[in-house]
Amino acid sequence: MGDIIIYFANWIWGTPMLLLLMGGGLILLVHSGFVPFRKIGHAVSLLSGKYDDDLAPGQITSFQALSAAIAATVGLGNISGVAIAINMGGPGAIFWMWVSAFVGMATKFYSCSLSIMFRGKDSAGVVQGGPMYVIEEGMGKKWKFLSVIFSVAGVIGLLAIFQANQLSAVFRAVMLEPSGISTGETTRWIIGITMMVLVAIVILGGIQRIATVASKLVPFMVGLYFVTVLIIVFKYIGAVPEMLLLIVTDAFTGEAAAGGVVGAVIITGARRAAFSNEAGIGTAPMVHGASKNREPIREGLIAMLGPFIDTIVVCTLTALVIMLTGVWQSSEADGVRLTLNAFETALPGIGKYLLMLAVLIFALSTMFTYSYYGHKCFNYLFGADKADYYNYFYLITIVVGAVVSLEVVISLVDGMYAIMAIPTMISTIYLAPKVRAAYHDYFNRMKAEK
Template sequence: MGDLIVSFSNWIWDTPMLILLMGGGLILLVYSRFLPFRHLGHAMKVVRGKYDDSNIPGQITSFQALSAAIAATVGLGNISGVAIAINMGGPGAIFWMWMSAFVGMATKFFTCSLAIMYRGKDSSGEVQGGPMYVIEEGMGKKWKPLAILFSVAGILGLLAIFQANQLTDVFRFVMLEPYGLDHGASTRWILGISMMVIVAVVILGGIQRIAGVASKLVPFMVALYFVTVFIIVFKYMGDVPAMLLLIIEDAFTGDAVMGGAVGAVIVIGARRAAFSNEAGIGTAPMVHGASRNNEPVREGLIAMLGPFIDTIVVCTLTALVILLTGVWQSTENDGVRLTLSAFEMALPGLGKYLLMLAVLVFAFSTMFTYSYYGHKCFNYLFGADKADYYNYFYLVTIVAGAVASLEVVVSFVDGMYAIMAIPTMISALYLSPRVRAATKDYFIRMKEQDK
């Protein structure tokens, strides 16, 4: 079964997803006339709460929506995902992660604008957002099979198995193995059950508790990680230009990939970027669709900050640490252990503990938010009265993720993400003219309001 999962994931990401995510995102970027880049200042004003209105329908504020979305993206994808990308595709994979993020900003602008524009109601009458509602409300009932496809893949792909797997690895590597306290499979089971209990305390409280915890954790975890990484980068400052040049050069040579295939490097970069910032996958529209905001374009502008923060900033910093320390060439470690090796080499005796603390916060904040995404997919398929059953399924799979192999876990999540991207990108491209019309109207009104 594991080999089948790996083979399917490799096949679907080889060409179909590259065309759909990178090609589709580029079309949206050009079609918007590069609007996301022209209105960063306005987006920051919205995030600071200038336009918040507690009387508007929705469950959370725009800032909480962005925090919850970033909590799901700025996480282990930035720590172990970057390490996996470099391990598989060399430094050049980071360049293609950058390219995916730039087009991903446009993709998130469109998909999250649509999440507000075409909100629906669940069986309990609660206002909901996400690709499944966009498809049904915006494209019509005949497209509902696409909404169902997205929701089924979301239930399976938005499990916290990767986070559980990597958090288990880092805890064993830092806290148990050096002292002879790691007992293999039994340790994994104990850690998996412990994580399940901690996550249960938060997610059983619903989106308000999830968003409230995320909005407190996200600034802390980003600050902690940034400070640590900046210390390391400053230590190797003289080598930074050479490493950035290496990333660019390797992107077009493919020397680090078996056979020297540039196309393989592009696929690896796009695949890891999709896992990291989730642009085009459809997760962010679900949480942004719950925002107290009746301006679709305004929410889209907030959402497009996500890929920039996640990939252009955080992933680049992680990549620099791995490349500057040289561990990517001197160790066989993969995933989070590779990043741990880099931190420990740069800051002996302290680096691995600082990274472990960051991983702890990253992993749990992502676990909290992913549960909300899967809950919404389950809600759409089976109704609000049965949606809470999903939480128990979700909690059990945390234990499964802790004991499974990294390759199978990554391939399973990647495969489900690919399936989710199909309905999300189709709906974004199909409905893009309506977003563009709404954008023109929005900025005319804003110009009048600011006079």
Template structure:
């Protein structure tokens, strides 16, 4: 997975002529709506597609994923998350441009996008087994079990344990069923309702989390350079990992970055492929902002909070509970409630969007008229995620993501010349307008 995502991503980054750096300004203009079109095929606007994709990526991967990375790989893992994000911007650009170039139609005639359609339409029918592999792994890997697990952990730590309330298996079941009911209200309304809810929730949750984190960083401002130095030093020495293995730090960083920003996994092309856009390159430019916002901005802020407060060295907590202890130490009394509010919105918005991804994979394999059955399977697994252990959940999701990355990266590299030609054509046309 490391070779595929980091190596393949770097190939695309260099092949594009370092486009994520050169065209960042144009991508921001596109997001602001300067080039919006109407009466084009698709189900949602490009901005809604980005909001829905960010709802899935800016989420618990940024809060729990960063904590897991530091817990397992030390501060140096954050540096390798950054490196993964820069190459991930190029990967997202290629995969989401292809999602518009090679859209397919499902059995009901609705225009659809995603790696399975890119493989079949762009590479040919003989490659269909790759598309099937992606869809099977997507049905299993894009369940909301991690979000359910971590949201349950937060509610337990903030609302139940401090008041000595009983936290047994029955409480987990009750929390799991409550989440299932809440998520069902949104996801049974389809992509338009999911995108509408996500585009309202995402900006609010990012602002709340951003303000909370900036307050904490400001409190420890003098120590920030020292922490940046620690991240850089540990990235190449691996002192904080057992045995001091630099390779372990790189693998952990790349793995957690893949879970956080999903570049190369193939999820974002599914939602960007549904956007109302006739310009594949424009959609790719919008999509490439995802890893930048997600990993370079949000993950770095979370990492600084955990490192500045020192909780990563002095606590046995893992996942979201590690971030929770950092917030509580930095903002006593208030911090845990701010984080709980952010986690609640992060987790729910991710659950909404993931259901759409899995629904598309199920639709591809079993047809549009059977696709809604997936939603019921998805909702039941939310309860399973609430009662399972974090270790089991993370291992399962990582395994499925690795399988999804194989068809996604093969198709992106195979069809990269098509994207390069489309990019050249697009920017030549932009010069003349």
């Protein structure tokens, strides 16, 4: 079964998926008039809360929505995913992650604007947002099959099995193995059950509790990781220009990729960027669609900051640490263990503990938000009265994720992400003209008010 999952993920993440996400994102970037570059200042100013409307439909503020979305994206995709990208595609994969991030900012601007523009109601009459509602409300009932495809893939792909797997791995490597404590299957089950209990405390309180916890954890976890990584980068500051140049040159030579094929490096970068910032996958629109905002364009502008923070800033810093310390060439470790080796090499004695703390917060915050995403997909498929059953299924799979192999876990998530991207990108491109019209209307009104 594991071999089938791995084969499917490798098959679906070929040229068609690359064209859909990067090609579609590039079309949206040009169609928007390069909004991510021209309006990033206004997007940052919106975070002040000056335009918040507590009376608007929705459950959380735009800042809480961004925090929850970042909690899901700024996570193990940045720590473990970057290591996997370098291991599979060499340093050049990071360049294609950058390209994916910039086109992904445009994708998120459109998809999250649409999540406010075309909100729907669940079976309990509660206002909801996300690609499934955008498709049904914006494109019409005849396209509902796309909503179903998205939601089915979401129920499976948004399980926290990858986070559980990597958190378990780093805990065993840092705390147990050096002490000579057994890290066999029994230990993994104990770690998995502990994680399940911690996550249950938060997610059973609903989106308000998830958003509240995320808005407190996210600034702290990003700050901690940012400072730690900057210390390491400054330690090797003389080699930074050489590493950045290597990222760019390797992106086009593909020497580190299997067989030296540039296309393999591009696919690896795009695949890991999709897992890291989730632009075009459709997850962020679900949480941004729950924000108290009557202005679709404002929500889209706030949402587009996610890929910039996630991939351009955090992923780049992680990549520099792995490359500057040389562990990507000298170690056979993969995933979070490769990043762990880099931190320990750069900051002997303390590095592994700092990374473990970051991994703990990253993984748990991502698990909180993913539960909300999966809950919304389950709600759409089976109704609000049955949606809470998903939480219990979700919690059980955390334990499973702590036990199974990394390759199977990452392939299952990648495969489901690809399936989710198809309805999301089709609906986003189809409805893009409506976002562009709303964009011009919004900024014309902003000018008139001034």
